[in-house]
Amino acid sequence: SQQGEEDPQALSIQEGENATMNCSYKTSINNLQWYRQNSGRGLVHLILIRSNEREKHSGRLRVTLDTSKKSSSLLITASRAADTASYFCATDDGTASKLTFGTGTRLQVTL
Amino acid sequence: DAGVIQSPRHEVTEMGQEVTLRCKPISGHNSLFWYRQTMMRGLELLIYFNNNVPIDDSGMPEDRFSAKMPNASFSTLKIQPSEPRDSAVYFCASSLNYGYTFGSGTRLTVV
Numbered sequence: 001s002q003q004g005e006e007d008p009q010a011l012s013i014q015e016g017e018n019a020t021m022n023c024s025y026k027t028s029i030n031n032l033q034w035y036r037q038n039s040g041r042g043l044v045h046l047i048l049i050r051s052n053e054r055e056k057h058s059g060r061l062r063v064t065l066d067t068s069k070k071s072s073s074l075l076i077t078a079s080r081a082a083d084t085a086s087y088f089c090a091t092d093d094g095t096a097s098k099l100t101f102g103t104g105t106r107l108q109v110t111l
Numbered sequence: 112d113a114g115v116i117q118s119p120r121h122e123v124t125e126m127g128q129e130v131t132l133r134c135k136p137i138s139g140h141n142s143l144f145w146y147r148q149t150m151m152r153g154l155e156l157l158i159y160f161n162n163n164v165p166i167d168d169s170g171m172p173e174d175r176f177s178a179k180m181p182n183a184s185f186s187t188l189k190i191q192p193s194e195p196r197d198s199a200v201y202f203c204a205s206s207l208n209y210g211y212t213f214g215s216g217t218r219l220t221v222v
Contacts, residue, residue: 042213101154
């Protein structure tokens with residue numbers, strides 16, 4: 001079963017707007033990661049947030065983690081058409097040895 | 112670095128035939144993962160290796176699937192005999208600590 005569930009399943013915004021995607025998970029984790037997948041390609045690692053962190057930034061990306069609610073969010077600011085992709089959260093099994101991926105959010109950024 | 116290399120990129124085969132998917136991980140990475148991606152089931156972990164040793168194969172669907180990692184630079188995923196429901200994109204990923212690097216995947220179609 002999927003450890004992470006993303007919300008929304010699909011999101012369409014205009015270039016320049018911010019995009020927020022949410023992820024909920026079920027069990028304790030060491031860290032949570034976000035990945036991006038362009039159509040027909042493999043997943044690309046974006047950012048990792050550890051269970052003792054609450055917020056992390058990387059360029060136009062901001063990730064938050066609330067372990068009490070078992071949820072995370074990914075914010076992409078000032079979106080660009082090139083951000084169009086599917087975004088997945090991934091959680092480990094507590095041992096950091098393997099990742100379970102969520103269902104993904106399909107983001108469409110239009111000009 | 113050429114990244115994780117998978118071959119072939121596309122494979123079309125008839126039901127009942129043997130299929131072998133290949134993966135070359137990033138040099139120095141000590142963990143290798145095989146995932147399957149479908150619209151219905153998302154990304155599923157099939158099996159992963161640590162230092163060439165299979166650690167968890169609980170995701171392998173059935174005995175028709177087998178995976179090997181004879182050395183640190185090569186892994187195979189074999190399906191014998193193949194069935195139409197095996198049609199999917201198969202990804203290989205490798206990692207050293209945190210953060211996976213994915214290959215571009217093999218799109219398998221079993222007719």
